[in-house]
Amino acid sequence: MVYKSIMTQDDLDFDKLHIWHPYTSTTRPLPVYPVASAHGCELHLASGDVLVDGMSSWWATIHGYNHPRLNAAMKTQIDRMSHVMFGGITHQPAVDVCRRLVAMTPDALECVFLADTxxxxxxxxxxxxxxxxxxxxxxxxxxxxxxxxxxxxxxxxxxxxxxxxxxxxxxxxxxxxxxxxPRAAKPFRRRVGRGGHGGFCASDGSAPP
Known part of the structure; x- marks a missing residue:
């Protein structure tokens, strides 16, 4: 199947009738915005308008869209295999990413379980x-x-x-x-200083900023 870059009105009509989008009604669906491409934090619509994705694709696109390093890694991986189950099977990319995670975490956190959402x-x-x-x-x-x-x-x-x-x-x-x-009675509003949040969290939280 060859995917078109520009959606037609027929595509949008089909979407409205047959695709159930999250958090919307099947009888009174919310409008959807056809995205043609994405880069950084921007969604480029088929109409030519640009939206800023302030939700970061439900908090999952922390490095932005169309990141060249991530794109290259995905293209390399797809030529080898798209996906295999992880029960009784392993592969080099999993070992590589888990090795890096274990190197970052405290000694007591040395075992990784991979989840997809x-x-x-x-x-x-x-x-x-x-x-x-x-x-x-x-x-x-x-x-x-x-x-x-x-x-x-x-x-x-x-x-x-x-x-x-x-x-x-x-x-x-x-x-x-x-x-x-109950939630915390007092929100955290303290300035964290030059060390940033990482430095503040590494301290006991009592040092002046």
């Missing part, structure tokens, strides 16, 4: 916590969450979001209920 990573973390306490023979099975928290859209991740003030409030009564703490 933020919601899945929350689900995995919850399962790890349950498995840890089960292995220790302690029946600790409840999770504590915070007001105004958002952790993803899969079922387990939704259960640790704010049950009343989040986009998942309509699911209340269906999700497992968790004890909820």
């Amino acid at each position: 933020g919601s899945v990573s929350v689900e995995v973390a919850m399962k790890m916590a349950l498995q840890y306490w089960h292995a220790k023979g302690e029946p600790r099975q409840r999770f504590l969450t915070f007001r105004n928290g958002y952790h993803g859209d899969t079922f387990g991740a939704m259960s640790v979001c704010d049950p009343d003030n989040s986009m998942h409030s309509l699911w209340k009564g269906y999700l497992p209920e968790k004890p909820v703490c």
Whole structure:
């Protein structure tokens, strides 16, 4: 299949009738904006208009769109294999990225589990916590969450979001209920100084900026 760079009105009509976009109604869908290309933080529309993607593609495009180094890595990888399951199988790119991650983390954090989305990573973390306490023979099975928290859209991740003030409030009564703490009473507004946030976090937080 050859993909067109410019969407036609027929394409948009098909989209409206047959494609269910996230967070929208199937009977009264929100308008969608046809993107022709993307670069940096900008989405270039088929109309010629440019949008700034302030959400960074749901927080996943931290280096921006069309980054030359990432593009080159993806093009090299796709010629070898697009994807293989990770159960009982490994490959060099996985070893390379995990080796770098282990080198960055403290000694106690030396094992990497790879997940493909933020919601899945929350689900995995919850399962790890349950498995840890089960292995220790302690029946600790409840999770504590915070007001105004958002952790993803899969079922387990939704259960640790704010049950009343989040986009998942309509699911209340269906999700497992968790004890909820109030959010921090005082927001962090302190200047972090020349060392930046990294330097501040590496200190005890009491040194003057």
